[in-house]
Amino acid sequence: MNAWLVAAAVLMVAGLGPVLWCVATGPLRRRVAAQNTGTLLVCLVLLLLARGYARPPYTDVALVVALLGPVGTLVYARLLGPEMGDDPQQGPLTKAFAVLATAAVVLPLCVAEGPGRSLVKLLLIGAILVGGNVISSQALAGARPKEADDHG
Amino acid sequence: MADVLIALALLLVAATATAAVAVRDPARQALVLSVLGLTLTLLFTVLQAPDVALSQLAVGSALTPLLILLSVRKARRRSLDQVRAEKEAEEGGT
Amino acid sequence: MNRRLRMWVLLLGLAGTAAVLAAAAFRLPAFGTDFHPYGDRAVREALARQTANTVAAVNFDQRAFDTLGEETILFAAVLGTVVLLRQARDERHVEPAPADVAAPVRRYALVLLPVTLVAGLYIVAHGQLTPGGGFQGGVVAATALHLLYIAVDYRALERIRPLGVFEVGDAAGEAAYLVIGVAGLLAGSSYLANTILPHGTFNTLSSGGTVPLLNAAIGMEVACAVVVLLARFLDQAVEIEGEGENAGGNAGEGERK
Incomplete structure (x- = not known):
């Protein structure tokens, strides 16, 4: 078990444990935000696992999480928006965490990777991940009760 | 040592699955179900089955929540209207 | 057959299976x-046919017939949903209202849509090389289209989604799989045998014989099936109103039928 796998194990437990707690308890808006953070963390863990197992094709799984994770959150923001109405907004901390966590994982991976096509792919996954996470946080903050009708 | 990762992923799956059962409201259950899909993805990956992980991810991350929430919305609208209609009938009767 | 006899038959079957x-x-x-x-x-078999992803070799070559069964299950399930969720006689059609989505979210979704679509096609095309294949890629590509519903509104999705074409695509994907199987028969070996095409160079896009072709057929079938399936759910949740089902203020406004 190399350092990458240890990092993956630590991120898995320290990250997804709290995510699970927040997604199962508390106000609805916080639950959706926790699910959003969950996709980010799983993507990062998958990147670490791909490196740790020395299997570059595994990064495809991380790419799919980075692409579809925020789509899932947008689904919740769109269809549960009316219910979230008066729930407290998430602070800027969640967005900052998304950017910092992605940087903390992707940058060492890039350094270890060295220049090449895999590096471009890694940077692309990082960019999609941060972009998707920030945008879906924004969609979540903008979900208002006035969309309470149904034919949208 | 790789077994540690498998054990951790299994524990996460078990905990999330329990939470999915413990949460009662279907819309909130869908959220826990998404996280369950994510933990299953991790489990399949540490078991060296990335094909299965990808299948789980493709279906579980956006498609399943969309299907569940659309069904919940339709069902709720129907029951809300039934309640409304019954109330109106009652008010009309008294 | 009475209930008791049926229970005995069931027990016998279960005992045999056990x-x-x-x-x-x-x-x-x-x-x-x-x-x-x-x-x-x-x-060994996967390497003999130059297929780098052994899982794909098992699914689409060594046990391709099993995959045909799975594909047919999906096909039949979608067909059943289409029949069940059709607009019934006592239901009305309501024009969907435009949705209010924040501008950055809308822009992001419109950028992400082609990226996700390409990623889906990439996963289908590389099925014989890396994890993934027709099913996974097909679902990703179909999800990409629904970004239009999630981040714009239902009318935008309906505009780019001629449902008839997707229904035909669903059937064509299923048919393509069957035809590739028959091609194996015509070439003088067995059904779905991987003998009709050269096996190509190991670890390149053109490898694996019929594996990429079958992946493409499955990808098309799954993508179209998911679009058709979601269309039925969306119609029910957004456009179709049952008897006594009155949603918000805009009911009855856009009665078409």
Whole structure:
């Protein structure tokens, strides 16, 4: 078990444990935000696992999480928006965490990777991940009760 | 040592699955179900089955929540209207 | 057949299955050893046909017939949903209202849509090389289209989604799989045999013989099936109103039928 796998194990437990707690308890808006953070963390863990197992094709799984994770959150923001109405907004901390966590994982991976096509792919996954996470946080903050009708 | 990762992923799956059962409201259950899909993805990956992980991810991350929430919305609208209609009938009767 | 007799038949079947399963379980190789008779054979066959992803070789070459069964299950399930969720006689059609989505979210979704679509096609096309294949890629590509509903509104999705074309695509994907199978028969070997095409160069896009073709067929079938399936759900949740079902203020406004 190399350092990458240890990092993956630590991120898995320290990250997804709290995510699970927040997604199962508390106000609805916080639950959706926790699910959003969950996709980010799983993507990062998958990147670490791909490196740790020395299997570059595994990064495809991380790419799919980075692409579809925020789509899932947008689904919740769109269809549960009316219910979230008066729930407290998430602070800027969640967005900052998304950017910092992605940087903390992707940058060492890039350094270890060295220049090449895999590096471009890694940077692309990082960019999609941060972009998707920030945008879906924004969609979540903008979900208002006035969309309470149904034919949208 | 790789077994540690498998054990951790299994524990996460078990905990999330329990939470999915413990949460009662279907819309909130869908959220826990998404996280369950994510933990299953991790489990399949540490078991060296990335094909299965990808299948789980493709279906579980956006498609399943969309299907569940659309069904919940339709069902709720129907029951809300039934309640409304019954109330109106009652008010009309008294 | 009365209830009691049926229970006995069921019990007999269950007992038979249990006996066969138990007998098979005792003949399994021990857990956690280096002895993998099935794995070794599968990998040998995959390498013989230049397929880098052994899972794809098992699914679309060695056990391609099983995959045909799975594909047919999906096809039949979608067909059943289409029949169940059709607009009934006592239901009305309501024009969907435009949705209010924040501008950055809308822009992001419109950028992400083509990226996700390409990623889906990439996963289908590389099925014989890396994890993934027709099913996974097809679902990703179909999800990409629905970004239009999620981040714009239902009318935008309806504009780019001619449902008839997707229904035909669903059937065509299923048919393509069957035809590729028959091609194996015509070439003089067995149904779905991977003999009609050259096996190509290992670890390149053109490798694996019929594996990429079958992946493409499955990808098309799954993508179209998911679009058709979601269309029925969306219609029910957004456009179709049942008897006594009055949603918000805009009911009755756009009655078409």
